[in-house]
Amino acid sequence: MTRSEDNGHTNGAFNEDSEVSLDIPTNTLYHTSRDCIVQEEQSGESESCLEASRGCCRSLRHNIFRKKTLYKRFPHPDYKKDYIFGDLVAGISVALTVIPQALAYAGIAGLDLQYGLYACFLGCFIYIFIGSSKDVPIGPTAISALLSFQIAGGSWQIATLLTFLTGIIEILMGAFRLGFLIDFVSGPVGAGFTSAVSLIIFSSQMKDFLGIQTSGNTFLQVWISIVNDIHNISWPDFILGLICITLLLSLRALASCSVGPKEGKSSGQALLTGIFWTVGTARNALLVCGTAGLGYWLSVSGQEDLVRTVGFVPKGMPSFQPPPFHIDAVVNETTGEVLVDGQSFWDMVSTLGSGLIVVPLIALLETMAVVQAFADGKPTDATQELIASGVCNVANSFVQGLRSNGGIARGAILNASGVRTQLSNLYTSVIVIIALLYLTPCFYYIPKAALASIIIAAVVFMVQYRVIKPMWHSKKTDLIPGLGAFFACLVLPLQLGILVGIGINVVFILYQAARPKLRIETLATSSGLKYLMLTPDRCLIFPSMEFVRKVINKQGVKSTLPVVIDCTHIYGADFTAAKVISTMVMDFAQRQQPLFFYNLQPRVAQVFEGLNKDLVVIYDLTTLHSKLAEKGSA
């Protein structure tokens, strides 16, 4: 299997709407990195080693707010003049993608469309100073928008508070180096989650795509309401949507078209390839412009009701103010009717609930997917990304921005546009500000179906069906957490769904800890003395001890031969294990059956000997055989 084929198969779970085809090592997308490696020298005969890998461990003990660490958190690359062009092209390319995406994702989050744009300039600008990766474009993503909708329920106040508080939590997670937590989202769970997200977003867009009314919170309810209202389908909306999707998918394919030979293109071929790539990459912006023009034309020709458009988007910059820490009640002054219930800070926080943990976790997964995809084997720094994302979101919450993080699609555009440093974000920010100041009146005419098409054409590539086959060939039981996460995310709120998936995986780990395997052999020494060799295959800790004790006692009682427990594979033990081993030693002593521990690692022996000094530990076969002979003749 070649490398590129493999990438096709194991398309990264967070590789949502990857616009350009790149050789991304998506196999490693789910994992963070840490600059701490814990390695312990084992007992025995290791020849050399390890010095280098020790240093990293020490770094954990460093004060995380030391000058050097702070400097690391605020990198100032030596900027060279020839970086400018790459950064400029990349910044503009991303801006052309992020503007239509921001409008569309604000719709997913159930907010007025300007809140999407509000999230695309301040955080993006701040990332220049504290981000660790040139390839991470901070902005709303489909996943973060859907999470925001499910958690905040379309209230801009709660959504803004979510941005603020999750930012604070990310900074704290970074300070305490909790980035490793994403290691607990396994590949299958990540794939299940992403697939469910794409289906949920797909369903949510049917409303605008078909021009019908939908209702319901779960995936099933939405589809039932779609079927019930399908007779009210708005054909113009639907046809426009279909045309848009066809166009988008064609242009997406065009972006990766290469004219002429791979190496040594003529200038004409290179130009054509460049044009194809540019048109393909800017397809969302082009589509928005084109369909907005259509909407404007319909409006001036008096046919404005033919397709539904986005409508009024407020012009200008958002006000700079703290995020809302409470919601005032809105009362109709004439009737005294309460239109909007007031909410205290704690009401709002309890609405956010487990989202406060899940959102930073998913955001880190998405961001690290981008960082690692383009790291080219260089070390990556999850801690710094956590802190950077946290600060950017705290800043965004002061301009009422939607929750943001790095997205693989825009990351791929940055990389393919030849980005050199984080400064590309400056150009993106400036263009978004220009759009806010001058372009919002044009947004009025964008057809809703066009925005829905942009989202649909993006999320269809997030369904991870291709991961099932290799999973089936490799480890079938891994389908259980994967499918568990998938269905749980479809029927439960997303933040609970992914926790269910992680929970299933944790149960797998616990089961492994609780049920070691024991190999039982009857062996003989050179002098013909028979003995029973029992070999547990992993560490002895509390959930497995009763089980192990029963097996060993049963075998011991049954055979009356001397028993040797081969401890080669036992790399750890706890107090409960020590207690059970201590009882076992006494049981064997009582029935005068010899019991030896063979090859027990000193640090495990220390645990056992804390409770019972009588255990006989032997480290080589010769001693074992002579001891056996001694006991045999006694």
Place this chain on the structure above:
Amino acid sequence: MTRSEDNGHTNGAFNEDSEVSLDIPTNTLYHTSRDCIVQEEQSGESESCLEASRGCCRSLRHNIFRKKTLYKRFPHPDYKKDYIFGDLVAGISVALTVIPQALAYAGIAGLDLQYGLYACFLGCFIYIFIGSSKDVPIGPTAISALLSFQIAGGSWQIATLLTFLTGIIEILMGAFRLGFLIDFVSGPVGAGFTSAVSLIIFSSQMKDFLGIQTSGNTFLQVWISIVNDIHNISWPDFILGLICITLLLSLRALASCSVGPKEGKSSGQALLTGIFWTVGTARNALLVCGTAGLGYWLSVSGQEDLVRTVGFVPKGMPSFQPPPFHIDAVVNETTGEVLVDGQSFWDMVSTLGSGLIVVPLIALLETMAVVQAFADGKPTDATQELIASGVCNVANSFVQGLRSNGGIARGAILNASGVRTQLSNLYTSVIVIIALLYLTPCFYYIPKAALASIIIAAVVFMVQYRVIKPMWHSKKTDLIPGLGAFFACLVLPLQLGILVGIGINVVFILYQAARPKLRIETLATSSGLKYLMLTPDRCLIFPSMEFVRKVINKQGVKSTLPVVIDCTHIYGADFTAAKVISTMVMDFAQRQQPLFFYNLQPRVAQVFEGLNKDLVVIYDLTTLHSKLAEKGSA
């Protein structure tokens, strides 16, 4: 260290008020048994083995409601005539203990005292037919009473529903063989929980012991209120309490006094030893009788306010009726004021909450502690105990009984009294019924301080301070879950506290899964070819893979030597591991560095090869060395 010393040190966590000193192998008290042993034959050179241990695995697949299984659930021992005397003495001894205990524990549960007695006859009687152990006396225990109080808050309706629903859950847990769940309560967590329970119960009895008012829910609040009200201390109550405790502790010591030599006592010495034991064992009953007499004398001599007594306990049997599935509102008919709020079934169930899982778990821990303490090495059956306890509690809920299970104190009395079969429960039931029918008027005069003394004299032996020292010598980190469970149980509701302890332990297991240790050695073949040998010490699963990949890649890039991964200790892997290994194989191929997998178990190799067929697996050193030479010369 001798056996008895060791027992002293590791006094079982659930060994609450062990009345008699017995050589109980308390080291094994926390664990259940299962009749299922899962053993897998490992690859390689095992000589023989395993047939015997396979059969058990098959039994899991049996239909649990087959005729044979049902018969096993309802044992009918061949009853012999000479069993009668032992069972009769044991039954009466336990009855004399359980009646004062039931009154006292009902007080801990915040209920009227008769509810304790209601729990001591029907379940006890049913246990004769379905219990697996002759040594388990079903009845309220201090732990179950405290849990009932914390969960039901002193409402007899909710407490009865708790008895019913936890009974149903126990039956289901038995049917699905979930008894192994108690393996996840480690020794340290069990000790922490039991110690916290004893302190909480001790504090709750200060009210009656000192004759003051206390308030508050947490341990700290109760002690603050004690200190605040200490000036209202009732000296007669306090002095009576002190005398009672002194008496009880002296009689407890007397019970284990042996007159004359250990073997070959004269008949006088044997009689005296017997009398000591009887008086010591019946001390609670004697104390209750004595102090009730005192109370009666004070009452007839007009000094009835000197010490506070228990007061009216309704006479006669409870009504046989289904447990209450809702609570009717109580309204004052004249004023229309709601005295007691009505509660629906779901209100009541949501009050029970996590208690529905924690109570059966703790009950099984307590019961199995008794079963295993007196099993004399014979196999025990947690599944049957679960079902038996479930049926007994469902039955008890029809007579409004408090939640019940086996208790180590009464178990020790049964065993020491020479119990032969479960029939002893018949005599206990009959005596409790007689007490209900005829003795309740006498209970009126029992001083509250006397009951408090019985409880205090029992729970002081539940504080597991002696477990700390061996834990410190064996595995210091195990103090963390132990102390965590202890403090969490003190400040949180008990059922949450123990879950916190289990949670801390689970984090330990997960950390172990996430951070394998890698040994790195530079070795050489006989022909002098150097290579790098990397040895991970445990299974490769998702939380550890990113970590392992980083270490291996780092070492690989640093040294340029061929890399051999020694997979001897890798007993399992998952899809995430396979993906990372697959990437790693491609990385090494790209930089043309040889990578070999040494001694990879076939079932793990299968997982890896499901994703990448290119990996080179070698099973012996000769092949490894020749392959290395091949690559070295290439």
